[in-house]
Amino acid sequence: MVEPELADATRDEAALRRFLHGLPGVDQVGLEQRAAALGTRSIKTDAKRWAIDTAIGMVDLTTLEGADTPGKVRALAAKARRPDPEHPDTPPVAAVCVYPDMAATAVEALGRSGVGVASVATAFPAGRSSRQVKLAEVELAVAAGASEVDMVIDRGAFLSGRYGEVFDEIRAVKAVCGDAHLKVILETGELATYDNVRRASWLALLAGGDFIKTSTGKVSPAATLPVTTLMLRTVRDWLDRTGELRGVKPAGGIRNTKDAMKYLVAVHEVAGPEWLTPRLFRFGASSLLGDLLMQRRTQRDGHYSAAGHVAVDA
């Protein structure tokens, strides 16, 4: 890191606290107004076609259920590789996101398709276990071939102000990730304030997270447009101060194309057009893809098709 202030920020617990609490505050009313305005841009015809394909390519197709089976994961992988077999020009999604014990199945099913395998590790979704157990889980996922690791932060430690502990844990996970990309789930619904979201975002970036991700999808509220806007501002600020590009992943609750378009407008106008790539922006979703495919068909065929026309594997 070039900037002395950032290098100094992680020197010790006190420096970290000073840095995080020295960040500019977030005005709730102002942020929410800005996010609402982003939702009013007009996306139609060519712009919409392009955005739908871009959004499909950004989806982390997710199944995170206790009832997950190898069969379910294989079905998901098939959908991920060829989301709409009747329209072979449909791009594949970015990744399939599963629990660590399913990572090997997903890796095998996806083969050389280029679709990544993301695994939620670190005692997902609560993160309530020992450091040892969490790291073991990450090792399990990486050994199984996961190309991306989605970790949860210890919200309890964060909310009680033990920032150093959270920082160390992210660092430790990053160290065992190897080549796998690390997405840090902040669980913004539990952080309660926008100020906390900004601090947690910076904390995750300082600790080496490649992505900051809003939610596990198991807590309400999950992703919201204001929170995502705030996180996009943070990665923009990070680029301006370090020259490095980091990603953002809203997850949970984004179910239809219309909402996805609003998020893409936020990416475009808040972070910048260079973020409009799966390398830097993802949607964590299980049901969004179905609506994107329906809308894609509508744009191409000129009429709506019934839900039965799109596979429901996911």
Next chain:
Amino acid sequence: MTFWEYSPAPESAAVANLQARYRMFVDGEFTDGRGEPLKTLNPATGEPLAEVSTAAPSDVDAAVRAARRAHEDVWAPMPGSERAKYLFRIARLVQERARELAVLETLDNGKPIKESRDFDVPAAAAHFFHHAGWADKLGYAGFGPDPRPLGVAAGVIPWNFPLLMLAWKVAPALACGNTVVLKPAETTPLTALVFADICLQAGLPAGVVNILPGAGDVGAGLVAHPGVDKVAFTGSTAVGKQIQRELAGSGKRLTLELGGKAANVVFDDAPLDEAVEGVVNGVFFNQGEVCCAGSRLLVQESVAEALLAKLRARIGTLRVGDPMDKNTDVGAINSAAQLDRITELAAAGEAEGAQRWSSRCPLPEKGFFFAPTVFTDVQQSMRIAREEVFGPVLSVLTFRTPDEAISKANNTPYGLSAGIWTEKGSRAQWAAQRIRAGVVWANTFNRFDPSAAFGGYQESGFGREGGRAGLEAYLDF
């Protein structure tokens, strides 16, 4: 596609029901004025929209007489609860015809459709609703048990918010039992004449509202007319001073809402991203053609660099162009004359040594457009720091201490509005008490509500509009 371009989403001009000819409205009828007809232009294309008949001195006299008759015979004797019904009816009709009014306003004024649709027209309706509520409660407004109307109120309004300024003048006047003769601005008369049609639709008694299009001479004739009891003017400080001289000693009541050069003060503990939004909204809302625009950014030196970098990046995302497109953030400047004035003042800024930065957004080839512009290294002594630009031009000054911020903020002949950005409540209170301005916004800018009094200090005028305080200007007690 490598660059994501949003799709154009133009509103249909047909919704405006544009007529080839509009006539003035006197004593409940549309009539041909005896003045020289004027052509009103679409500032986004420079092309004529419609021809509008204007008032001659004899028309002014007829309108004032009609208003006097309506006041004495019908409107003042009517119980407040009955007047309220008319105001509610007008408010609902403004809402019902909102789309027509918004499109017409955008065609005539050049402001983005999203502003006329989401701000101007709803705010105008809200003013009528608010004042309808007062019409039968004037005895409880704190002006004694039986405040009386003044008589005939003359309103002279500017071109930046044609319908909203009309509502600010007409709604309190009617609620308090006065009748109105209103002169809309020369370049933007159309929505006022559709409003006249709404008055007819509401069954408002003849003569209660009269609309006289025309230029400054019609305004001067109206203001000077002996039958007028109260004058409410919104516009330039120069014209306001003329009016005040003219009315001195006449016994007519006067309120003036004039120019401004508002300071937007960003302290180092401000929520920076939201401050950027507030600065953008403060000076680029309505192309900066706002008397309370936050056209002087005062930023604490320790955060100036960070704030300016964010500000330029944000301004770079503003879309300038067709006002009828809902994706447009900054529309057309209202007239060629205004564009010339903005261009001249910006050139003066450069000549005086300030650093000019303009958004590189593409501008339409036709029509009157000016790219959002920021001047840094601005000093208090420069013209761009002192004169009202009334366009999308921001002057940035810095300060080191809170006291310096206050003294710079107050170093202006104006005093209409100001903004304060800080996360510290006590600092916001401290600064708000010291800045001489009629409205001080904290962590926001350009927010309006019919229940909040609006008005200025010093060369920004006197009197208040809106809320309980605003009624005072229309009552005798």
